[in-house]
Amino acid sequence: MEALDRVVKPKTKRAKRFLEKREPKLTENTKNAILIKGGNANLTVTEALKDIYALKKPFAVLYKKKNITRPFEDQTSLEFFSKKSDCSLFLFGSHNKKRPNNLIIGRMFDYHVLDMIELGIERFVSLKDIKNSKCPEGTKPMLIFAGDTFDLNEEYRRLKSLLIDFFRGPTVSSIRLAGLEYVLHFTAMDGKIYMRSYKVLLKKSGCKIPRIELEEMGPSLDLVMRRTHLGSEDLYKLSLKQPKALKPKKKKNISHDVFGTSYGRIHMQKQDLSKLQTRKMKGLKRRPAAKMTEEDEGINPKKSKSI
Template sequence: RANLDSVVSVKPKTKRAKRFLEKRESKLTENTKNAMLIKGGNANSTVTDALKDIVSVFTLRKNITRPFDDQTSLEFFSKKSDCSLFMFGSHNKKRPNNLIIGRMFDYHVLDMIELGIEKLVSLKDIKNSKCPEGTKPMLVFAGEVFDLNEDYKRLKNLLIDFFRGPTVPNIRLAGLEYILHFTAVDGKIFMRSYKVLLKKSGCKIPRIELEEMGPSLDLVMRRTHLASDDLYKLSLKQPKAVKPKKKKNISHDVFGTTYGRIHMQKQDLDKLQTRKMKGLKKRPAEKMVENDEGIRPKITKSA
């Protein structure tokens, strides 16, 4: 998220205001994105349960607004709470059980997609163990439409941005215990949540089993509001200081293995110094053969 408002020079009057403005300034490495969940004034229990199950820490904002008609209230809440992601839930006769997921760029709506809930299985409806709070999920997308259709491509990117969580340098094997699976088929999107169980297998690598944990949603795509190609490209622009410097003669394969190419001059194997061993010494008969062939014998210095 680029903060273009920092161009306007505002002189703080207190130290607290100065710290606030410094926090809002543009950074080379942006902080983790925060999400706000907004409950529409006419949201029913299905939409409310879906919002509560999507995030473990649920901050409810109740507001009567229509994001596709008027985006000013969303942009106001985004700037006030410094949130670049949002999810809005509502319910009416024309669009029942409605969820709108979107994101901001410079505190303005970049893109948002409207999804309809056709079926919901809540966390409380599945009686088994759950993953602890703050567990980083593994995201799995199934379906060719995620790679072929432009709307589904943007939806996939938006879901990754929404559920990816904070960036961490390392992760332990036991921490890979939460899977979010999205399947797109026949015009519907099936969201399933699984807990990974590591079972004994008799060897070093454990046996993997998946246990459905919830929530489980059957979704259908309704309306979309996507940014233009130029604006979307601008939102992905990174500072030059963040981009890694390109190293010559180094390549990577699909598995992340690093390969390096070394350029060396052609070696003269005749001048190669080998290890001196008694077994490799030439016998007098071999030396006589070389002398007969016209090879000049080596002249030793006399005492």
């Protein structure tokens, strides 16, 4: 049994709070990522890890020391680092003659590797090479995916889901216009993935809606897909399963149209219209003279019959 697997009883209040944060919750915390540098990482891979860490902060942990490991051959070290840092996403950078400028992006499920995709860097422009203003730390990006390959190919479809998980940031309940400052654009074309980062500029347009311009901010990467390690369909469906407490309760006799309007169906018994209470008006009241005539008309036939 490993040191991280055994049951640990907290001795201080700080340790107790730390363990409570790691307990399962109905609404999970924002996913954190670990960025690990391999044993033979070159300058290009190191700068790429630093720039992606700058985009991902504060929900990321950067390991500055080199770690000699091969994720596609042995995943135990990645799972150990994931459990130690409480991170469900990882990015591993390495460089060798067979696979130069290599990035491996992946995610965990229950501290075990679920999906892992290897990407090669063919062109890289760092944040410091583009002399423009940058977005503040912790800005939530807008993600744009272009290209039919992301929907037609299974590996690219899983890569799209993985990139959304990696860069989406915290879940927010409301959005303000001034907070939309940052765009991440991914294009799949001719067997390559082009990653571009832009800053959104809101300029005067003479009306309430501002004029939008995009200014390249960096980093910029041209990537090519290499090896893949994808989880099975059953394990992937299990990772997407939600607890019953989060599922909305189905309400009977309520339907919605395409515009979101709610319609309710009410079941009523058949009404007796003779007992229906209508509005009382003086003009509808029967007068004494009318009552006398009705009584006289009702008595005459009875007298005739008796006679």
